[in-house]
Amino acid sequence: MNDCYDVTIIGAGPAGLFSAFYAGLRQMKTKIIDNHSTLGGKLHVYPEKMIWDVGGITPILGEDLMLQLTEQAQTFDPTIILEKTVTKIEQSENQTFKITTNAGEIHLSKTVILAVGGGILSPKKIGFSKEEHFEKTNLHYTVDKLANFRDKTVLISGGGKSAVDWANTLEPIAKKVIMTYRKGELTGHEAEIQRLINSSAEIIYHTEIKDVEGDDYIERAIIHQVETDERFHLEVDEVIINHGYDRDNDLYEQSPLEFMMHEQHGLAGSAYGDISVPGIFAAGDSLNYNGKLHLIAGAFQDAANAVNRAKQWVEPDADKVAMVSSHNALLKEKNKPLFEQLSKQ
Numbered sequence: 133m134n135d136c137y138d139v140t141i142i143g144a145g146p147a148g149l150f151s152a153f154y155a156g157l158r159q160m161k162t163k164i165i166d167n168h169s170t171l172g173g174k175l176h177v178y179p180e181k182m183i184w185d186v187g188g189i190t191p192i193l194g195e196d197l198m199l200q201l202t203e204q205a206q207t208f209d210p211t212i213i214l215e216k217t218v219t220k221i222e223q224s225e226n227q228t229f230k231i232t233t234n235a236g237e238i239h240l241s242k243t244v245i246l247a248v249g250g251g252i253l254s255p256k257k258i259g260f261s262k263e264e265h266f267e268k269t270n271l272h273y274t275v276d277k278l279a280n281f282r283d284k285t286v287l288i289s290g291g292g293k294s295a296v297d298w299a300n301t302l303e304p305i306a307k308k309v310i311m312t313y314r315k316g317e318l319t320g321h322e323a324e325i326q327r328l329i330n331s332s333a334e335i336i337y338h339t340e341i342k343d344v345e346g347d348d349y350i351e352r353a354i355i356h357q358v359e360t361d362e363r364f365h366l367e368v369d370e371v372i373i374n375h376g377y378d379r380d381n382d383l384y385e386q387s388p389l390e391f392m393m394h395e396q397h398g399l400a401g402s403a404y405g406d407i408s409v410p411g412i413f414a415a416g417d418s419l420n421y422n423g424k425l426h427l428i429a430g431a432f433q434d435a436a437n438a439v440n441r442a443k444q445w446v447e448p449d450a451d452k453v454a455m456v457s458s459h460n461a462l463l464k465e466k467n468k469p470l471f472e473q474l475s476k477q
């Protein structure tokens with residue numbers, strides 16, 4: 133356990149997984165740690181949602197992208213530690229980082245890449261009576277299985293990007309999609325909002341869900357009309373609450389190192405992945421800088437940059453960037469039969 137690694141990546145979402153691949157490409161001894169039982173990060177929140185905006189990849193389900201990223205991340209056999217939350221990072225006198233998990237394990241590393249997204253996330257809840265009970269039946273915070281919503285009346289509470297995405301995804305398969313939103317205008321991608329407005333979904337603005345009622349299952353929701361202060365009931369089969377997430381950023385707060393936070397959210401840093409602690413780099417949603425793209429595509433660029441910086445930290449004479457992958461000796465060796473076949477054509 134206490135071998136010192138060149139780089140330890142914390143978080144196994146798109147940024148962490150691509151960092152693991154890229155670190156292998158740069159011949160770094162690599163470890164990746166995530167608190168979940170499987171790799172994939174936030175993609176677990178939307179396995180059955182179609183992703184359209186990753187360059188070079190035609191529409192792909194969240195689950196399939198997760199599998200491809202996982203396979204790619206394992207190309208160079210990094211050490212993978214799952215179901216462990218990193219609680220503290222310290223630096224010893226010889227500059228090595230000491231990474232502690234909630235299980236009390238200690239991992240040593242010359243550099244660290246923070247790819248923790250928004251930290252440990254838990255969905256914001258409303259505090260319904262019988263909330264825990266209904267969470268086992270038809271109260272949801274995300275959509276795991278589209279089939280569960282087929283031919284149902286689905287009530288979505290929220291009006292941000294995720295709520296709009298889910299409403300559009302469910303509208304063709306549900307019997308009816310109803311959205312309740314406190315404000316008078318949805319937010320998100322213009323085209324997605326327009327698509328929703330032009331669909332059969334019913335959007336009830338200036339309303340909020342107050343409580344839900346039923347025995348084993350939610351049968352009706354109590355809706356509050358904010359402007360008139362009136363209340364009414366809606367008969368529903370499934371309820372999705374989409375009010376964002378509470379973030380647990382204990383990792384930054386408990387570490388003796390001084391992590392400088394961005395004024396909006398995430399770690400303040402540069403597009404190269406440098407943050408306020410030398411030797412620790414960041415990638416993906418956990419990093420913020422001018423021009424940052426908070427999307428999967430942005431996470432990939434951050435990952436390559438952070439790994440290149442980590443490589444130089446470990447070996448100051450190393451090239452600043454890796455060669456294009458087709459010139460990479462390790463990949464050529466791994467894919468020898470393919471290269472031999474291509475050279476014969």
Ligand SMILES: Cc1cc2nc3c(=O)[nH]c(=O)nc-3n(C[C@H](O)[C@H](O)[C@H](O)COP(=O)(O)OP(=O)(O)OC[C@H]3O[C@@H](n4cnc5c(N)ncnc54)[C@H](O)[C@@H]3O)c2cc1C
Pocket residue numbers: 142143144145146147148165166167168172173174175177178181182183184185186216217218219247248249250251252253294297383415416417418426427428429431
């Ligand atoms: C509903 C929804 C739909 C989306 N749709 C799209 C889309 O269509 N296209 C697109 O480009 N983007 C989309 N996104 C955004 C995209 O998912 C994120 O930009 C992307 O996942 C960020 O990747 P990441 O690796 O930085 O972080 P994450 O995917 O959040 O992964 C971070 C990982 O680190 C783990 N972690 C955090 N703290 C610790 C710790 N202390 N110890 C151990 N592990 C830790 C987390 O649990 C998580 O597994 C969507 C997001 C949501 C919520």
